[in-house]
Amino acid sequence: MTGRFGYTHGAVLRRDRLYIAGVALELEEQDVPHAILFARQGDALDTWSFEQRLAGLVGVPLEGVDTAVTVGEEGYVEWTDDDGAAEDRIGDEDPASWPNRLRRLRGVRQIDGVLYAFGAGRQVHRRALDEAAWARCDAGCRVGAGSGDPSSVHDLDGSGQHDLLAVGSGGALWRRTGADWSALPTATDEALHCVCRSADGYVAGGDRGTVLVIDGARVHAVAHAHGEHTFCGIAPAFGRVYLCSEAGALFQLQGQVLSPVDVAPDPQGGGHLSSADGVLLWVTAAQVRSFDGTHWRDITPE
DSSP: OOSSEEEEEEEEEETTEEEEEEEEHHHHHTTOOOEEEEEEETTEEEEEEESSOEEEEEEEEETTEEEEEEEETTSEEEEEETTEEEEEEOOOSOGGGSOOSSSOEEEEEEETTEEEEEEBTTEEEEEETTSSSOEEOOTTTOOOTTOOOOOBEEEEEEEETTEEEEEEGGGOEEEESSSSEEEEOOSOSSOEEEEEEETTEEEEEEGGGOEEEEETTEEEEOOOSOTTOOEEEEEEETTEEEEEETTSOEEEEETTEEEEOSSOOOTTOOOEEEEETTEEEEEOSSOEEEEOSSOEEEOOOO
């Protein structure tokens, strides 16, 4: 990379309010745990820095105030608005169950006014935006302490607390329709890294070009000619599902047809997608681009 920053995550709160997370390359080369947050309001850009590596980022309207929620790999949370940042910690009365260096978080989602943070050991934590604390939300899927099971929740999505789908290693699919999670039959042994709701139920992507469509208990793999790609990011937008790959390329799924999007890939690789309010945000290692359904725009922070 030739710039000062590398980019890791993005979140669309609304059309004119975007959040982008990244790292300072000089610090990253020195293996210094940190993250940079860029908050974009129209063409104006504000910047914050944190002393932790990020697992994920979402934007939420917290009591009417635009707020970026950054979740660190070890469970430390920052709630950042225009006036500053407040700190939070994911954990309960049992510190052994908290995220830590051995049980790192991998991501965070906001679903129907509730935040879900998830990661190693198939841990899932929840916090409603109108609540003051995080709580465990992984009965039925959590790996027991000391089991040696390396399973992880890589991503999850849903419509609400009684309709959640999680994906992970070995093609694992977990569904929550009540208080507990239960495993679903899968159609692959490949690791799944991303999932989103779609008009057909759910779509998940992963290693070796794996794309699954999950409709209730029915799961099938989408056949295509792009098996050299590992899909790492996903978002629904404009009547289709977009997937990005670790090679810095972008694809779209319409029905059962997966095809490349006619936009230049990032040769530095990487990828994360977010969509809301008629905007698709595509973050790769060296570039940040937005799409309004017609035109692409380079909005890489300088």
